[in-house]
Structure formats: C-alpha cells, structure tokens
Amino acid sequence: MLGSSRTSFSAAREALGEREVAGQTELSSELIAASNVLAGASGLRNALSDSGTEKASREALARSVFEGKIALVAMEIVADAAGRRWNSGRDLVEAVEGLGFEAALISAEAAGRLDTVEDELFRIDRLVAGDEQLRQALSDRSVDAQKKSELLHGLLEGKVDPVTLELVRHLVQYPRGRDLGNALAALVEQSSRRRERxxxxxxxxxxxxxxxxxxxxxxxxxxxxxxxxxxxxxxxxxxxxxxxxxxxxxxxxxxxxxxxxxxxxxxx
Structure with missing residues (x-):
C-alpha cells in the first residue's frame, strides 16, 4: 500500500487495537472471510473504496452487506475500514485481510503465544524458501486449494500453534498474486510491529x-x-x-x- 491507503490501514489497525477484542477468538476468521467476499466482488469493493462517495454511505453499505453474516464487532470493523480513504478496491481488500491477521496476533498476544507464532512463521518461511518442490506445490495455481490445504495440514498440524496454521493456510489458499515467501515475511514483520519492536x-x-x-x-x-x-x-x-x-x-x-x-x- 502507498499514500492514503497506507495511512488508512495504520489508522484502522490502531482503532482495532483500541477495541476489546482479545477474547473474541472468531474475529480473525470473520474479518478474513469478509476480505474474501470483497476480493470476489469487484463492484462491491470498488463502491466501498470510492472516495467520491460520502463516508457515511460507504459505512452503511458495508453494514448492509455483512449484517447477520459476521459478528457485530467484525461488521463494525469492516464498516470503519470502508469509511476510510483507499487508493483502490484491492487496497481495501488487503486492509480488511490485514486487520484479520492483526486480530489473530492480538489473540496470540493475549494468550502469551505471540513470540511462538512469530518464530513459527519465520521458520515456515525458511522451510518454504529452502524447499523448491514444496514451494512449487504450495504456490502452483493449477493445484486445487483443498489439496494445498491438506498438504499444509499434513506438514504443520500438531506441530505449530493453531494461529500460525490458520494464517499460513489462508495465504496458501488465497494467494491473490502474492509470492508466498513475501507474504510470510510480511506477517512476521506485522507480528514484530505488534510488539513495538x-x-x-x-x-x-x-x-x-x-x-x-x-x-x-x-x-x-x-x-x-x-x-x-x-x-x-x-x-x-x-x-x-x-x-x-x-x-x-x-x-x-x-x-x-x-x-x-x-x-x-x-x-x-
């Protein structure tokens, strides 16, 4: 993200941190699910990120779309994001997804496991970088997403924190044109930023x-x-x-x- 999108995401992340969300274990998955909805609906994401439309109208549209489909707090976070300024609809998708990641990290932090999650993400990044066959299997667009998920679970289930597994699973199933290594590295940096380090x-x-x-x-x-x-x-x-x-x-x-x-x- 650049310019106003970066500023908006930073402000939305701060607003998320000010909410009492540490004990809401489903918040991360609901925000990530909302980002998937936006990613698959170009008209909706463009309407929600159109700075030429009044902020209140964009927030109301977000509420009307997600009301009853996700928890109230998740809906309000998406509406808050929609009311901010974005350079593009894709930046809004990335922001809502990033807020889902942040919610997962807040949950891990509240449970005293943030250090573990960050270390595991880094180790998985190194594992993928060092294994060409694995990297291709997880990144190949022709491979069914479910098969990728099964491969990932076989490698990691029971060996890493559930938060780590779910974050990596999402990146593998929904690459959105991203390099897996870069996406993992960005998550590690987001975790470190969470601890103000x-x-x-x-x-x-x-x-x-x-x-x-x-x-x-x-x-x-x-x-x-x-x-x-x-x-x-x-x-x-x-x-x-x-x-x-x-x-x-x-x-x-x-x-x-x-x-x-x-x-x-x-x-x-």
Missing part, C-alpha cells in the same frame, strides 16, 4: 552462538534506539561478515558485498 533479518555465512546473537541484537538496539528482534538466516554465499535488513534499510558488511564493490571499481 524492530525486526532485523540477519544473514551470516555460518551459524552464530546464542551469545553472539544477543550481542548483535543489543548493538542494533543501541543504533536504532528500539528493542530489536533478530532472525538469522545462514547463507554461505555471503562468505563472511554479516548482512542486516531492517525494513527497507540494508546494512551489508558481508565479504561478498565488499568483493563486489572491488570488482565494480576495477571494471569502471
């Missing part, structure tokens, strides 16, 4: 010790003046050193990066 994706040439990881997190925390979660990925191609990505910012201290800089200077 920065997420640092760190690539190293070889595994580091727990003490080294702790000292790295502390050093990054001093730089950014925020608590930092470190998620490690081992990639022999970096050769040595460390590469850190926080949001759109990259700190590349790897040997491979320095060698590439030297190579560019030699040929320039």
């Amino acid at each position: 920065l997420l640092a994706k760190v690539t190293v040439a070889a595994p580091i010790s727990a003490d080294q990881e702790t000292r790295l997190a502390a050093a990054l925390g001093r730089i950014y003046r925020r608590d930092v979660d470190v998620q490690l990925e081992v990639d022999a191609e970096v050769l040595g050193g460390v590469k850190v990505r926080i949001g759109d910012e990259v700190i590349d201290g790897s040997v491979a990066h320095r060698l590439e800089e030297i190579r560019r200077r030699l040929v320039s």
